[in-house]
Amino acid sequence: MPKNKKAILLLSVLVLTLTLGFLAPNRSARAQDLFAGKIFAFYNVNGADQANSPETVSEFTAWWRSEGGGAENITDLTAETLEGVNFLVLNCPDADQDETHPISEFTTAQAEAVRDWFLNTTTGHHFLWSSSDSSFTYAGYADAYRSNNASMILEVLGSQLRYEPTSVEDPDYNTGDRPYRPILNTTSTDPMVASIVANVTDVLAHSPTLLYGMQDSTPVALEDTTLPNVYPILMTGAAGIINDPTPLDVMYAHTNGEEGNFVMVAAELGIGGTTHRLIASGAAPIGGYNAMWFDESKGTELTGSLFIKQAVMWGMEEPAGPPPLPMDLILIGGVAVVVIVVVIGLAYFLLRRR
Numbered sequence: 001m002p003k004n005k006k007a008i009l010l011l012s013v014l015v016l017t018l019t020l021g022f023l024a025p026n027r028s029a030r031a032q033d034l035f036a037g038k039i040f041a042f043y044n045v046n047g048a049d050q051a052n053s054p055e056t057v058s059e060f061t062a063w064w065r066s067e068g069g070g071a072e073n074i075t076d077l078t079a080e081t082l083e084g085v086n087f088l089v090l091n092c093p094d095a096d097q098d099e100t101h102p103i104s105e106f107t108t109a110q111a112e113a114v115r116d117w118f119l120n121t122t123t124g125h126h127f128l129w130s131s132s133d134s135s136f137t138y139a140g141y142a143d144a145y146r147s148n149n150a151s152m153i154l155e156v157l158g159s160q161l162r163y164e165p166t167s168v169e170d171p172d173y174n175t176g177d178r179p180y181r182p183i184l185n186t187t188s189t190d191p192m193v194a195s196i197v198a199n200v201t202d203v204l205a206h207s208p209t210l211l212y213g214m215q216d217s218t219p220v221a222l223e224d225t226t227l228p229n230v231y232p233i234l235m236t237g238a239a240g241i242i243n244d245p246t247p248l249d250v251m252y253a254h255t256n257g258e259e260g261n262f263v264m265v266a267a268e269l270g271i272g273g274t275t276h277r278l279i280a281s282g283a284a285p286i287g288g289y290n291a292m293w294f295d296e297s298k299g300t301e302l303t304g305s306l307f308i309k310q311a312v313m314w315g316m317e318e319p320a321g322p323p324p325l326p327m328d329l330i331l332i333g334g335v336a337v338v339v340i341v342v343v344i345g346l347a348y349f350l351l352r353r354r
Contacts, residue, residue, distance in 0.1 A: 034316055035069030038086040038124075042287055043074050056286040056293040063309065077110040082117040086124060087316060090114065090153065091284045092133040092146045106149035111156040118157060119272040126276040127315035130154060131284045134167035134180075134207045135244065147209050154280065158271050160214050160227050161280045164254055166247065168210050168262055168282065172239035176298030179243070180207050181290070183300065186235035186261050193231045193267055196314045200307045203234060204297050206290035208283035210242070210262040212253035219252035222263040233279070233311070234265040267314075275319040279311055 042057065061071045074081040082088070118126050132150035147163040154161050170182035182205050187197035213220045213227045222232055240262045247256040254262075265281040284291045285308050294304045 034313060035064060035067040038069045038316065039084050040064050040069055040071045040087045040089070041074050041082070041085045042071075042089040043077060043091065056288075056291040059305070060286045060293060060308065063305075064312075077113045079113055079116065082113060084123075085117065085126075087127045087129075087312070088114070088117070089129045089131075089285060089287065090150075091131050091287050092150050106145075106152070108152070108156065111153045114153055115157045118276055118278075119274060121274055121276075125316070125318040126274075127278075127312070128157075128276070129279045129281070129285055129311075129315065131281045131288070132163040132209050133283065133288070134209050135165040135246075135248070157278075159268055159278060159280070160230055161266060161268055161278075162212050162214060162219070162252065163280075163282065164210050164212050164242075164252055166209055166242050166244040166251060166254065166256065168205075168208050168236060168240060168264070169243045170236050170240050173237045175204060175300045175302075178298075179241075181205075181297070182208065182236055182240060183302070184234040184264050185237050188231060188233050188235075190231050192269075193233050193314065196233055196267075196311045197307070198310060200234075200303045200310070202300070202302045203292050203304050203307050204290060204294050204302055205236075205264055205281075205283040205292060206288065208264060208281075210236075210254070210264055210282050211266050211280055221253040222266060223260060229268055229270040231267045231269075232263045232265075233267055234281075234307070235261040235263055237261065269319075277315045277317075279315060285311075 040061070064071055069087075072085075074085075077090075114128070118128055120126070130150060130153060133146045135145075135147045147165040151162045154163075167180070168182060169179035171179045173183045173185055175181045175183060184203045184205050185201060187200055188194075211222055213222050213225060213230060215225060215227060220227075222230070223235075238261055239259065241259045242254055242256050242262070244256050264283070265279065268278045268280070269275070271278060281292065286293050290297065292304050293308050295302050295306075
């Protein structure tokens, strides 16, 4: 075979190899000891008098420890309490459990402690699950302090995600015939988060809010806007409705009374240039009044624990490289590679005819 033909063949093989590497998921293999030696911490879990909170925490913690991890409860957010933590569940920040801070006065210092912990690249892989709740008002406290506090943490962190200060219901698909207990039954089809929603069909979100995004300092609805490195995971059904009993004068990316498949859970990668992972949800994964963990509620079968476990396994995976490129760049790159391969093939065909 002439040298020029060999060169063309070798170049074609190289291009195809690079293509497969470019398009393959940036994910390390799941190891059985994924949690071994890793510390899980939870903050602001509702107390023993709050419905089924202890049950969800104990069941999740038992599973986590069965996989080799350690667990602890923290009552404040400081550099000291977060030291050595690999995975943090940050429930909607009301008050510290030891009441160091008043219920509606979550501090910037606490948010900055979360930021400093999350962005630290010298202490191993970090995974944060941030959650909020609906913005129903408590007498004597500022409107929407829950979603505002949770959003402040995400803003200080450098995330593009925020919590809308409102309430989401679903009159068609809920538990116990209560619209404020919507069941999330719409899942993402994005390959990046496919492992999270595999076989997930129904997840409870008790009295939740929804997520929105920030694009060039402008609030945008995640239902019709794609943000780089942001991946919606779970949505309401089509009958989802924003129905706030105490609506605020100012919302952000949505309006009271709006209907549709609202984004209730989303992931974000690449925050601060790290490979650490964030999941944000409009309801507590564990430890909430009625958390997303449940596999049954009011006679309705759910897949909550499967969803939480798969999400945590995804979050604890340490990416092998830098954050993934946005999908539009991947598509452009794929098209470019295809064009190159076609050109090389055509050149080879012409050379054979000589």
